Amino acid sequence: MFYLRILLVAIMLVNSAYAKPSKKTHADNAGEQRKIIVAVDHVLDANRDFVKRHSKSYFLPFIKGQTPKATVLGCADSRVHSHAIDPHPDGDLFFVRNIGNQIVPVRGSIEYGVRHLHTPLLLVLGHTMCGAVRAAMQSYSEMSPAIKTELDNMHVPHGDPDNVSLVLDSVEHNINHQIDEAMNLFADELKQQKLIVIGAVYDFRNDYHQGYGRLVIINVNGSNDVVKIKESLSFSRKKSLNDVFIKK
Numbered sequence: 560m561f562y563l564r565i566l567l568v569a570i571m572l573v574n575s576a577y578a579k580p581s582k583k584t585h586a587d588n589a590g591e592q593r594k595i596i597v598a599v600d601h602v603l604d605a606n607r608d609f610v611k612r613h614s615k616s617y618f619l620p621f622i623k624g625q626t627p628k629a630t631v632l633g634c635a636d637s638r639v640h641s642h643a644i645d646p647h648p649d650g651d652l653f654f655v656r657n658i659g660n661q662i663v664p665v666r667g668s669i670e671y672g673v674r675h676l677h678t679p680l681l682l683v684l685g686h687t688m689c690g691a692v693r694a695a696m697q698s699y700s701e702m703s704p705a706i707k708t709e710l711d712n713m714h715v716p717h718g719d720p721d722n723v724s725l726v727l728d729s730v731e732h733n734i735n736h737q738i739d740e741a742m743n744l745f746a747d748e749l750k751q752q753k754l755i756v757i758g759a760v761y762d763f764r765n766d767y768h769q770g771y772g773r774l775v776i777i778n779v780n781g782s783n784d785v786v787k788i789k790e791s792l793s794f795s796r797k798k799s800l801n802d803v804f805i806k807k
């Protein structure tokens with residue numbers, strides 16, 4: 560760890576020597592470099608602790624390959640993580656992420672999860688107050704070409720990005736749109752009943768008033784109809800649906 564820190568400081572010194580002159584003060588640069596050190600330490604220290612806490616037996620099931628239970632298409636937002644839907648996600652979830660949980664930029668990865676790893680569930684996982692959705696609700700012509708291209712995939716209606724109700728509508732609109740793409744892509748798997756596609760909103764803000772962290776089901780196999788969703792989930796789930804929140 561000590562040598563890594565020395566290497567990091569050396570890289571930062573070289574970078575600053577070649578950097579273009581800027582109006583930033585020495586204090587600004589020192590603050591930014593401190594943030595880099597904190598971030599790198601956070602990751603490296605966490606991994607050191609992870610290695611300490613996990614013996615070889617923990618990794619043995621993963622060495623030969625993977626048989627995940629689900630392909631998950633989630634937003635890259637740092638507030639959305641796999642432990643919200645799986646306490647031990649290692650080996651369980653084939654998790655693909657990008658801003659706004661869009662299928663087009665990662666179509667190959669999603670196909671890999673469904674067709675090569677044969678996951679029977681594709682979960683499109685949006686979340687409340689999604690920054691990508693809020694960006695797509697406004698004019699985003701000033702964004703970089705790469706970001707604009709991704710926001711173009713979301714097809715959300717324009718509106719006030721600070722209006723919680725409108726943002727929820729747009730988050731759901733985006734999930735429904737991504738599921739339409741998935742329904743086309745995996746029409747054969749769906750027809751053969753090899754796959755179920757679920758769209759859900761992870762609500763870490765309690766915007767749906769169903770509890771902080773609730774998974775709110777809004778779409779199953781392309782349908783938003785609550786009766787059809789219940790039918791599909793009753794068929795797929797052994798347990799009662801009493802503890803599942805389906806958006807009406």
Ligand SMILES: [Zn+2]
Nearest residue numbers: 634636689690
């Ligand atoms: Zn998001």
